[in-house]
Amino acid sequence: MTCAVLSIGTELTRGELVNTNATWLSSALTDLGFDVVEEVVVDDDRMRIGAALERLGKAVRVIVCTGGLGPTTDDLTTDAVAAALGVKVVRDDASLDAIRRRIEKAGRALNPSNAKQADFPQGADILPNPVGTAPGFGVTIGGASAFFMPGVPREMQRMFEEHVVSRIRTLATPSTYQVRLRTYGLPESLVGDRLAGVEEAYPGVVIGYRVQFPEIEVKVLARSTSRESARELCDRATTEVRTRLADIVYGEVDDTFPGVVGREMRNAGLTLAIAESCTGGLVGHMLTREPGASDFLLVDAVTYANSAKTGLLGIDEEVIRGHGAVSSEVAAAMAEGVRRVSGADLALSLTGIAGPGGGTAQKPVGTVFIAIAAARGTTVVDKQFGGDRQQIQLAAAYAGLDLVRRACV
Numbered sequence: 422m423t424c425a426v427l428s429i430g431t432e433l434t435r436g437e438l439v440n441t442n443a444t445w446l447s448s449a450l451t452d453l454g455f456d457v458v459e460e461v462v463v464d465d466d467r468m469r470i471g472a473a474l475e476r477l478g479k480a481v482r483v484i485v486c487t488g489g490l491g492p493t494t495d496d497l498t499t500d501a502v503a504a505a506l507g508v509k510v511v512r513d514d515a516s517l518d519a520i521r522r523r524i525e526k527a528g529r530a531l532n533p534s535n536a537k538q539a540d541f542p543q544g545a546d547i548l549p550n551p552v553g554t555a556p557g558f559g560v561t562i563g564g565a566s567a568f569f570m571p572g573v574p575r576e577m578q579r580m581f582e583e584h585v586v587s588r589i590r591t592l593a594t595p596s597t598y599q600v601r602l603r604t605y606g607l608p609e610s611l612v613g614d615r616l617a618g619v620e621e622a623y624p625g626v627v628i629g630y631r632v633q634f635p636e637i638e639v640k641v642l643a644r645s646t647s648r649e650s651a652r653e654l655c656d657r658a659t660t661e662v663r664t665r666l667a668d669i670v671y672g673e674v675d676d677t678f679p680g681v682v683g684r685e686m687r688n689a690g691l692t693l694a695i696a697e698s699c700t701g702g703l704v705g706h707m708l709t710r711e712p713g714a715s716d717f718l719l720v721d722a723v724t725y726a727n728s729a730k731t732g733l734l735g736i737d738e739e740v741i742r743g744h745g746a747v748s749s750e751v752a753a754a755m756a757e758g759v760r761r762v763s764g765a766d767l768a769l770s771l772t773g774i775a776g777p778g779g780g781t782a783q784k785p786v787g788t789v790f791i792a793i794a795a796a797r798g799t800t801v802v803d804k805q806f807g808g809d810r811q812q813i814q815l816a817a818a819y820a821g822l823d824l825v826r827r828a829c830v
Contacts, residue, residue, distance in 0.1 A: 422454070422455050422456065422482050422483065422592050422593045422594060423455070423456050423458050423480070423481040423482055423483075424450055424455040424456070424457055424458070424481050424482060424483035424484065424485065425457070425458060425459040425460070425461060425477045425480070425481045425483075425484050425485075426442075426443045426446045426447055426450070426457060426459070426460045426461070426484075426485050426486075426487075427461045427462075427463070427473060427474070427477065427484055427485070427486040427487075428440050428442060428443050428460070428461070428462045428463075428486070428487055428488055428572075429462075429463055429464075429465065429470060429486060429487070429488035429489040429498055429572075430462075430464070430465060430488040430489065430572060431464040431465045431495065433462050433464075433488070434462055434463070434464040435464075440462065441574060442487045442488075442572065442574055442577055443460045443462075443487075445574070445577075445578065446485055446487070446577075446581065447460060449581065449586075450483075450485065451597065451599060451642070452599065453586065453589070453590060453593050453595070454593035454594055454595040454596060454597055454648070455483065455589075455592075455593045458480075458481060459477070459480070459481070461473055461477065465489060465495045465496070465497050466497070467497050467500060467501045467504060470489070470497065470498060470501035470502075470505075471501050471502075471504055471505040474501070474502065474505050474562050474567065475505060475562070475563065477562075477563075477565060477567075478562035478563025478564060478565045478567070479563050479564065481565055482564065482565055482566065482592060483565060483566050483567075483568075483589055483592060484562065484565045484566070484567040484568070485567075485568050485570075485581070485585065486498070486567065486568065486569045486570065487569075487570050487571065487572045487577050488571075488572035489501075489569075489572070490538065490555040490556075490557065490569065490570070490571050490572070491538070491555055491571070491572070492534035492535050492537055492538055492554070492555075493534065496537075498569055499540055499541060499542065499558075499569075502542050502545075502560060502562075502567075502569065503542035503543070505562065506542055506560060506562065508542050508543040508544060509542075509543045510540045510541065510542060510543070511540065511541060511542075511543045512536075512539050512540050512541075513539050513540075513541055513547055513556075514539075515547075516538075516539040516541075516547060516549075516556045517536060517539035519549070519556075520535055520536070520538055520539055520554050520556075523553075523554055524554065535554060538554055538555045538556065539556070541556075541558045542558070542560055544560070545558035545559065545560050546558060546559040546560070546588075548568070548570070548580055548584040548585070549580075549584065550571065550576055550579075550580055551579055551580075551583065552575060552576050552579050553571055553573060553576040555571040555573075555576070557569050557570040557571065557580050557584070557585075559585075559588065566588070566589065566592070568581075568585045568588070568589075570585070595647075595648040596644060596645055596646060596647055596648060596651055597642060597643065597644050597645075597648070597651050598642075598643050598648060598651040598652040598654075598655040599640060599641065599642040599643070599655065600640075600641045600655055600656075600659045600673065601638055601639070601640050601641075601673060601674035602638065602639045602640075602641070602659070602662065602663070602666070602670050602672075602673060603636055603638055603670070603671055603672045603673065603674065603676055603677075603678070604636060604637045604638070604639060604666060604669045604670050604671065605635065605636050605637075605669060605671055605678055605819060605823060606668075606669035606823065607637070607666075607669050608637075609630055609632055609637050612630065612637050612639065612666065612669075613630065615665045615666055616628055616639070616662060616665055616666070619658060619661055619662060619665075622658075622661070623643070623654060623657060623658040623661070625643055625644050625645055625651075625654055626641060626642065626643050626654060626655065626658040627642045627643075627644075628640070628641060628642075628662070629642065634812065634815070634816075635815060635816050635819050636678065636819075638674075639662060639666070639670075641655055641658050641659045641662055642655070643655035643658060671826070677711065678707075678819060678822060679707040679708050679710065679711050679822060680711040681826065682708070682822045682825055682826045682829075683708060683711050683713060683714055683716075683717065685825075685826050685829040685830075686716075686717040686767075686825070686829060687713065687716050687717055688829070689829040691717060691766040691767055691829060692717050692718075692719050692763075692764075692765045692766045692767070693717050693718050693719065693765055693766070693767050693768070693769065693825060694718075694719050694720045694721075694722075694759045694760055694762075694763035694765035694767070694768045694769075695718075695720070695721040695722065695759065695768070695769045695770070695821075696722045696724050696730075696734055696755040696756065696758065696759040696768070696769070696770040696771075697721065697722070697723050697724070697770070697771050698723075698724055698725055698730075698746070698755070698770075698771060698772040698773070699747075699771060699772055699773035699774065699775045699789060699813075699814065699817060700771050700775075700814050700817050700818050700821070701723055701725065701814070702721060702723045703814055703815070703818045704721065704769065704771065704818045704821055704822060705718070705721030705723075707818060707822070708721075708822075719763045719764070719765045720759065720762075720763045720765070722734065722759055724755065727741050727746055730746070730751070730754075730755060730758075733758075733762070734754070734755055734758030734759055734762065735758045735761070735762070736751065736754040736755065736758055737754070740754055745784070746772060747772050747773055747774055747784055747788060747789075747790060748772075748790060749790050749792075749801040749803060751772055751790070752770050752771070752772050752790035752791060752792040752801050753770075753792045753794070753799045753801050755770035755772060755792065756768040756769060756770035756792035756793060756794035756799055757792075757794045757799055759794075760794045760795075766795065766796070767793060767794070767795050767825060767828055767829075768792075768793070768794040768795075769791070769792070769793055769821050769824065769825055770791070770792045770794075771789060771790070771791050771792075771817055771818075771821050772789070772790050773787075773788055773789030773790060773804075773813070773817060774786050774787065774788050774789075775787075775789075775810045775813045775814050775817075776809070776810050776813060777809070777810060785805070786813070787804075787805050787806040787807055787808075787813050788803070788804075788805055789803070789804045789805075789806060789813070789817045789820070790802070790803050790804075791803075791804065791817065791820055791821050791824060793824045793825065793828050795828060800824075802820075802824070804816075804817065804820055
C-alpha cells in the first residue's frame with residue numbers, strides 16, 4: 422500500500438527548521454507495512470498546498486500531513502484542503518470547547534486566533550489533540566485517505582499513534598520487516614563495500630543507508646508474503662550484515678553511542694575520568710545526557726589552558742614546553758594525571774586543534790591526540806579530522822568514546 426508524507430510550512434522550505442516530522446512518520450508508516458513513496462514539502466501557500474494534495478490524491482492511497490493548523494495567519498492548511506475539496510469551512514463546537522478549556526487552564530482567555538483552530542472542512546473526521554490546542558482531521562482526497570496533524574512533533578506523534586494508526590492499519594498488508602543498525606568507525610563507502618552482494622544473496626531484502634555524522638545507520642528491510650516470513654528473512658540478512666560489519670555495529674535504532682559506552686562501563690564495573698582540551702567538555706556532556714552516568718563517571722576536567730593542565734592535572738611544564746600542548750606526550754600526561762587525581766580505573770584525554778585557526782604545517786587544523794590510561798599502561802592515538810570546528814570536536818569526542826568502549830572489553 423503506497424503512502425506519502427506531506428509537510429507544510431515556509432519555515433521548512435526556507436531551511437529554517439529541520440523536518441524531523443517527515444523522518445519520524447516515514448519510519449512509523451514503514452513499520453506499519455506501508456510503502457512510503459514520497460516525502461513532499463510545500464510552503465504556506467493555498468494554491469501550492471492544494472496542487473500537492475490533488476497530485477498525491479491520484480498517486481497514493483494514504484497521505485499523512487503535518488503543519489499549518491496553528492492560530493496564526495500563515496496557518497492555511499484547513500482553508501487549502503476545503504478549497505481542494507470544494508466544501509465550506511465549518512466550526513466544530515466540541516473542538517472549540519476543548520480549546521477554550523485548555524487555554525483557560527493556562528490562565529488565558531480564548532481569542533479569535535485560537536478559535537480558528539476549531540474550523541474544519543465540512544464533513545471532516547476530527548482528530549482530538551490530547552496535548553495541544555490544534556485538533557487534526559481526516560478527509561478523502563481523490564483516491565487517498567488523507568490525515569492532517571499539527572506540526573509540533575510531540576502533538577503530531579501522539580495524535581498519529583492514538584488516532585491515525587487505528588484508521589489506516591487495515592489498509593496496509595503487513596508484509597515487511599525492518600531492522601535499523603547503528604554503526605560507527607567506517608565511512609559510508611566502505612560500509613557499502615562490505616555489504617556488497619547481501620541483497621542478491623537474500624532476495625526480497627533492501628539495504629539502505631543514512632548518514633548522521635559521524636555515524637552510519639544501516640537499514641535492513643525485508644519484504645515477503647507475510648510479516649512473519651519477512652521477519653525471518655530480515656533476521657537472516659541482518660545476521661549476515663552484522664558479521665560483515667563486525668564491531669563497528671554498536672547497537673540498533675534506539676541505542677545511542679554514549680549510551681552504549683556507558684552500558685559497557687557499567688557491565689565491566691569500571692570507573693572513568695576525563696580530561697578535555699579541544700572538545701571543551703563535549704565528551705562529558707554526551708555521557709551525562711544519558712541516564713546512569715553517575716554510576717561510572719567520576720570527573721570531567723576541561724583543562725583548556727596550559728595552566729590548568731599543570732595546576733589541576735600535575736603535568737610538568739617542561740613536557741608542554743618541549744612538545745607543545747597538542748602532542749602525544751601531553752595527551753598521555755593528561756590521561757595519567759586525571760586518573761591519578763580521581764582514582765578512576767580508566768582515564769580519557771583529548772588535546773588538539775579544532776580550528777578554524779591555530780594549525781601549522783606539522784600540526785594542521787583537525788589534528789587531535791587521544792589517550793587512554795589504565796593500570797596496564799597508557800595508549801595514545803593521533804587522528805586527523807576534517808570539517809569545521811564543530812565537526813572536528815564531534816569526531817574527536819566519538820573517537821575518544823570509541824577508545825573507552827574498546828577498553829571495556
